[in-house]
Each structure stands twice: as C-alpha cells, then as structure tokens.
Amino acid sequence: MTGPDEPAALHATELGFGYRARGDRALRDCGFTVPRGRITALVGRNGAGKSTLLHLAGGLLRPTHGRIRVLGTAPDSAGARTRVALLTQDKPLYPRFTVADTLRMGGKLNASSWDRRVAERVVREGGIALSARVGELSPGRRTRVALALALGKRPELLLLDEPLADLDPVVRTEIMATLMAEAAERELSIVLSSHVLPDLEQTCDWVLLLRAGRVELSEDADALREGHTLLTGHVDEEPALREHTVVHRRRHGRQLTALVRPRGPVGGSWHVERPPLEEILLGHLQDGAAPKEAAA
Ligand SMILES: Nc1ncnc2c1ncn2[C@@H]1O[C@H](COP(=O)(O)OP(=O)(O)OP(=O)(O)O)[C@@H](O)[C@H]1O
Numbered sequence: 001m002t003g004p005d006e007p008a009a010l011h012a013t014e015l016g017f018g019y020r021a022r023g024d025r026a027l028r029d030c031g032f033t034v035p036r037g038r039i040t041a042l043v044g045r046n047g048a049g050k051s052t053l054l055h056l057a058g059g060l061l062r063p064t065h066g067r068i069r070v071l072g073t074a075p076d077s078a079g080a081r082t083r084v085a086l087l088t089q090d091k092p093l094y095p096r097f098t099v100a101d102t103l104r105m106g107g108k109l110n111a112s113s114w115d116r117r118v119a120e121r122v123v124r125e126g127g128i129a130l131s132a133r134v135g136e137l138s139p140g141r142r143t144r145v146a147l148a149l150a151l152g153k154r155p156e157l158l159l160l161d162e163p164l165a166d167l168d169p170v171v172r173t174e175i176m177a178t179l180m181a182e183a184a185e186r187e188l189s190i191v192l193s194s195h196v197l198p199d200l201e202q203t204c205d206w207v208l209l210l211r212a213g214r215v216e217l218s219e220d221a222d223a224l225r226e227g228h229t230l231l232t233g234h235v236d237e238e239p240a241l242r243e244h245t246v247v248h249r250r251r252h253g254r255q256l257t258a259l260v261r262p263r264g265p266v267g268g269s270w271h272v273e274r275p276p277l278e279e280i281l282l283g284h285l286q287d288g289a290a291p292k293e294a295a296a
Contacts, residue, residue: 015056016065034218041207048213082153084156084158098132099129110152160193172196191208192204207224230279231271247259
C-alpha cells in the first residue's frame with residue numbers, strides 16, 4: 001500500500017479540459033488523489049469524461065486548466081512514459097502482424113523494462129497462438145493481446161479505458177483475475193473505467209466517480225460501503241430523511257427505498273441494509289439530472 005510520502009498514482013488539482021470542437025469543457029475543476037497500490041474503478045455515465053481523464057493521465061492530451069500528476073510526475077515526462085501504460089478503447093494494433101511480431105515490437109519499444117514472459121503468459125492464458133495474425137483475432141482476443149503488451153511493459157500504473165466492454169463474461173472474469181494477480185504480485189496500481197458495475201464489486205478498492213465532467217467521489221471502496229445505508233420503509237417516514245444526505249430514492253406505491261449517507265443515527269422504523277458497492281455506484285449515477293447527451 002501507499003506510504004505517506006510516496007507520490008499518489010494520480011493527483012489532480014483544478015483539472016479541466018475542453019475539446020476545441022466544443023464550447024463547454026469535458027472536465028472541469030477536478031481535484032482528487034488516487035493512492036498508489038489501489039485498483040480503482042473509474043465510473044460515470046456516457047460522456048461523463050472518463051476517457052478524457054485517462055487520456056490526460058496517459059499524456060495523450062494536455063490539460064487546458066489545472067494539472068494532473070501520475071506517480072508524482074507530469075504524464076508526458078520520459079519517466080511517466082516508461083512507468084505508465086495506457087490501454088485505450090481503440091487498442092491500436094497492427095492487423096497484419098502475428099501475435100509474436102506484436103510482442104517483439106513491444107519488446108523493442110520498451111527495451112528497458114520489457115518482460116517477455118509476462119506478455120506471453122497473458123496471451124497463452126487466453127488460448128491465443130503466437131503465430132495467429134492479429135487482424136484475424138476476435139475483438140476480445142485482440143483486447144487480450146493489447147493487455148499483454150501493456151503488462152509486458154511492467155508498468156507501475158496501468159490505465160485501462162473500458163477494456164472489458166467487448167468480452168464475454170467468462171473472458172471478463174479471466175482478465176480481471178489476471179489483473180488482480182499482477183496487481184498483487186508487484187504493487188501495480190490500476191485505474192479501470194467500466195460500465196460493468198458487478199465486475200468492480202470484488203476487484204476494486206478505490207472509486208473515482210465522474211458526473212458531467214466533475215469528480216463526485218474519490219474514496220476508498222470499503223469507506224463508501226460503510227458510509228452508505230439502504231433504507232426501506234413507508235413513504236410517511238420520508239420527512240425523517242431530511243437529517244441525512246439522500247443519494248437516491250425510489251417509490252413503489254407506498255413503499256420508499258432510499259440510499260442515504262447517514263449524518264447520525266437513523267430514527268424511525270426503517271428496514272436497514274448495508275448496500276453492495278454496485279448499488280451505491282448506481283445510486284450516485286442515477287442521482288440528479290441525466291448527462292446532456294442522454295437528455296438530448
Ligand atoms: N474528440 C472529441 N472531440 C470533441 N468532443 C469530444 C471528443 N471526445 C469526447 N468528447 C466529448 O467530451 C465529453 C466527455 O467524453 P468522454 O469520452 O471522455 O466520456 P466517457 O465518460 O468516456 O464516455 P463513455 O462512457 O461514453 O465512453 C463528451 O461530451 C464527449 O462528447
């Protein structure tokens with residue numbers, strides 16, 4: 001885990017970014033710290049700014065406001081380039097290369113840190129032949145090859161932009177297990193954006209939640225679980241909720257279910273449950289107005 005003086009995996013202050021084509025900003029006033037050694041779930045609705053944030057952390061974009069540091073250094077510094085790996089959604093791979101050619105290229109591009117055994121193991125665990133041509137692999141298998149390239153670089157920080165989106169549930173589980181094993185073996189920090197909330201429940205121990213370009217949560221996952229309560233009761237009990245922070249509420253007839261952050265003991269005759277992380281994230285994502293694009 002992170003020592004008190006060790007630089008954070010990610011640290012942002014007043015971070016903002018606007019694409020030229022857009023009048024408003026994709027990210028604004030983002031201030032957060034993600035400690036090292038964590039597996040972080042980066043969540044948010046479509047268009048919330050997750051990819052933009054990962055591209056800034058990976059040095060592919062530069063902030064238009066504020067700043068972001070990765071492992072204590074600027075994302076476009078030479079140090080960050082060797083210590084940070086970013087796997088983007090488009091997973092740029094040469095379709096005509098074989099898997100072996102692709103890994104050889106990874107070795108040449110990352111000569112100082114390349115670990116061929118790790119890269120080949122990740123490929124082999126997916127049942128992919130080194131002689132297979134990348135362009136002929138299924139999208140899920142291409143994802144695995146891209147992940148092998150990223151892990152073979154032996155990064156200290158791995159940034160993954162929706163790596164699981166095109167994978168079947170079995171492969172998703174396998175890839176998460178590979179990531180967890182790598183993270184446990186050598187203090188790898190991972191930031192993983194995903195819409196598949198159940199996958200995050202068992203794997204992630206930090207949550208970074210974006211809403212419409214702003215950071216709504218940057219918190220330890222267990223602290224989030226302990227800090228939220230799911231209440232079910234009669235709608236007449238609703239006034240008692242005023243003393244607490246209600247993240248989300250829904251009614252079924254006369255029954256009210258509310259996800260709350262209690263500010264003290266919860267009075268009344270509520271049925272009280274400790275919600276799973278998935279429910280907490282869903283509550284925060286549902287709360288408030290829909291993102292602009294969804295509303296449009
Ligand atoms: N290249 C671009 N040019 C202009 N606007 C862009 C560009 N890429 C993203 N945006 C806009 O920036 C905002 C944030 O987009 P981003 O892709 O970072 O969100 P996201 O949370 O990753 O979304 P999703 O879950 O759909 O992948 C959106 O409003 C999007 O339309």
